[in-house]
Amino acid sequence: MYLEQELIQAIQKAFQQAFVLTLPLSALSIQPTHKEFEGDYTFVTFPWARHCRKKPEEVARQLGEQMKANSLLVADFNVVKGFLNLKIADKVWIKSLMAMDRDPNFGFSPPNGKKVVVEFSSPNTNKPLHLGHLRNIFLGYAVSEILKAAGHTVYKVNLVNDRGIHICKSIVAYQQFGQGETPEKVGIKGDHLVGKYYVKFEQVYKAQVAQLTQQWGDLERATQEAPILLEAQQMLKKWEQGDKTVRTLWSTMNSWVYQGFEATYQHLGITFDKTYYESATYLLGKEVVEEGLSKGIFYKRDDGSVWADLTEEGLDHKLVLRADGTSVYITQDLGVADLRYTHYVFDRSIYVVGNEQDYHFEVLFKLMRQLGRRYAKDMYHLSYGMVDLPTGRMKSREGTVVDADQLIETMIEIATQRTQQLGKIDNFTEEEAQQLYHILALGGIKYFFLRVEAPKRILFDPQASIDLHGHTGPYIQYTYARIAAILRKARTENIAYEHEILDESLSLQPVERAVIIQLSRFPDKLQEAAETYSPSILAQYVFELAKDYGSMYGEAPILQEGKVALRILRLSLSATVARTIQRSMQLLGIAVPERM
Secondary structure, eight states, rough: HOOOHHHHHHHHHHHHHHHHOOOOGGOOOOEOOTTSSSSSSEEEEEGGGHTTSSSSHHHHHHHHHHHHHHHHHEEEEEEEEEEEEEEEEEHHHHHHHHHHOOTTTOOOOEEEESSEEEOOOOOBBOOOOOOHHHHHHHHHHHHHHHHHHHTOOOEEEEEEOOOOOHHHHHHHHHHOOOOOOHEEEEEEEEOOOOOHHHHHHHHHHHHHHHHHHHHHSSSHHHHHHHHHHHHHHHHHHHHTTTTTHHHHHHHHHHHHHHHHHHHHHHHHHHOOOEEEEHHHHHHHHHHHHHHHHHSSSSEEEESOOEEEOOOOTTTEEEEOOOOTTTTOOOHHHHHHHHHHHHHHSSSSSEEEEEGGGGGHHHHHHHHHTTOGGGGGGGEEEEOOEEEBBBTOOOOGGTOOBHHHHHHHHHHHHHHHHHHHTTTTTTTTTHHHHHHHHHHHHHHHHHHHHHOTTTTTTEEOHHHHTTTTTTSSSSHHHHHHHHHEEEEEHHHHTTOOOOTTTOOOTTTHHHHHHHHHHHHHTHHHHHHHHHHOOHHHHHHHHHHHHHHHHHHHHHSSSSTOOHHHHHHHHHHHHHHHHHHHHHHHHHHTTTTOOOOO
């Protein structure tokens, strides 16, 4: 960033010297030169040609000549139409490498006083975390860590949907078919056991609907009046009325689920600063509904249900409270938004939720604005695409979901097989080997999900995600482990390289220049990822860095280099790459192994 600022100042000075034209620094910008052209940074002259009364190509040529003659930064230049491609002097890049090597906070920003709340995960307590949740969790966690690195104070929160009709469905099925099962008795993780009865409910419900449809000849009536559904609806009313029997069973089954969730979060390395529970907040939403009624923002229908008319906003009528007085999703979201602002007085509140809820959040934000919440403009929906498997879309109510625990175990099995086939861990203890398999498995799936832009749908391929030679997490992890091995050997051979004074007279090979240039872009890429809530930018960056280092490793010997000054430079460069890879991957929630 510092080099780019200096370069822009040099361009400003060149305009003054060549054309007697003073331009504000804020009006000038440069960009990395495209790889198909020679150069490091490119300045576009088209906007300034008329000011200089010359063709863009001539403006670029004169600026280039001026900078080459008078700026210590520029070693050479070339012109392609109106594009001035500048080649930075090798000694400038070597100085830049030393600065990056010695900066313990390279790329990270100081605290800026801004507070951001990131809500993610937000599971229901009627089933275990599944493949779809994993994208949500990885995205939310990475965004949180990236924002922290950009200087924000970040609060990671989880809103657990622990009440409602879907929860009652699991409870009703357990009442009818559970026969006193507990996780301990049957040896099943608690969230899996409860999820089993959610699937059971749907199986019984479908059978009842089919039977009643045949009996009555009316599918709509059958879907609304199936006995097991009516029981679930009645249970929800009893829950909201505080029925002790219902509440006790609800509390017991939820406790099983929470234990299961916590085990999965620990496995994934995920933590939260605060967890909200819908059961403790849904009444707040009802208070907001009453407020909206009193202000004329909401209205009641004849059946007693409460609605918002958003037709003037280009939307439709939205239910905010059922006729029987029970809450819907948006009811609790209205209340939790107020509660969250009271807790944090945030500058930004980010909801990480799949794109099937785009409309829901559009409605929520409009309602909060209508209700006069000054923080409504600071609410943001980070929408992401669904996850598919080669076998098709998942459906939790049909029991075809790939749950998170199952997927992680599958990934560990794949990582184990791949690593053992390579035969490079013969000197590992069993504990070290198991730890490596776990790191590779999670690195594979996390990176596969995070490298894709959030709005895009993902077709997840477990086998491809573990490939050591592809665009994968394990490829980046292997690059880090390779560098770690080189640095260990250097220390063993007493080769000093850490924070050494580098020889600025050295001539850099193109592969070395490429790595240093890539390193210099880390601060900008991190800032861009933070500003756009896009971990994919950082994921793509760290892959390109690893790839550029792989090219250097193949062409420029390190420990075998006979020239001492050059060997020290390459070791210093390797160490800075390793730290940047580790930091980048850490921000993505991915560990890197010291040995592989």
